[in-house]
Amino acid sequence: MKKFEEKTTKTTPVYDGRIVKLQIDDVTLPNGQVAKREIIKHPGAVAVIAVTAEGKLVLVEQYRKALERSIIEIPAGKLEPGEEPVVTARRELEEETGYGAHSLTFLQAFATSPGFADEVIYLFVAKGLYKIENKADLDEDEFVELLEVSLEEAQTMVVDQRIYDAKTAFAVLWLAANLENNLLA
């Protein structure tokens, strides 16, 4: 997967933060010309399509400073260094929703913003949900509200843009395809 490879001749670190790093790469293009690429490094994240026994999709609402608004998303969170995505997925599901899952299955991974960032989201499907009595706390700077919605409600929320998040829009389409096919039974 190196078609049209852009070879790095120099990397200039610009910022090394708590979550993201920014660097400028000088590259040589396939035609021999040179260009600069602004690259955001991110640790990657997980997201969880969690479906209750009633077939409802578990969502969380939280404020996203980058967008200056609160948005509704499937449960998600950043990978800690060296952590297996399935471990992150189980922790974030529990912290954000209070649910454990008897089954947590890897569905697929995808890049979210390949034009400028290396963030990859590992997407899981959680089934067999159960309430955890003494759930782990959220991070101290995290405030979320739990919602559980039917497929029909979720589809309406995509149309009226109350769902305004790529991974969550994907989850709603995925749920529609799989509920219809009884793949969640």
Add this chain to the structure above:
Amino acid sequence: MKKFEEKTTKTTPVYDGRIVKLQIDDVTLPNGQVAKREIIKHPGAVAVIAVTAEGKLVLVEQYRKALERSIIEIPAGKLEPGEEPVVTARRELEEETGYGAHSLTFLQAFATSPGFADEVIYLFVAKGLYKIENKADLDEDEFVELLEVSLEEAQTMVVDQRIYDAKTAFAVLWLAANLENNLLA
């Protein structure tokens, strides 16, 4: 949509580049505590679900420096300042694929990486494709290869991760739902 609002007390610009800006916001949380948020500002982008008369999905392969690999995506591109998304969508479709479209319909918008970036993608559906004889050139630092795949091929490419991009994975699910329902006729 201001639930759990984080009020900005100070913004520190870190980097102002050709595509992204990076700033650190000092915020006051809903519980009165303070935190810092690393924010990437991005102009936003469009992406186009383009379906040929034969029902094939139009894809482009290109090298993405952030991922250090080439990936396969639906046609997409950044918004220019002040540009209407539909104008960007028509231009990017033409530049990257050589196709014009008799119909270009807005489907929905979504944030791609709300945890750290303000990028929003405006997603369009193009129908009535026709080949443009003297198509506009790509940007001089852009190299892409055109692919046209059936729904079945696209679904296989998601499973084996040759499609490794959130908006494109969404497009494949969307196409499956809408081809089945004959909504693309």
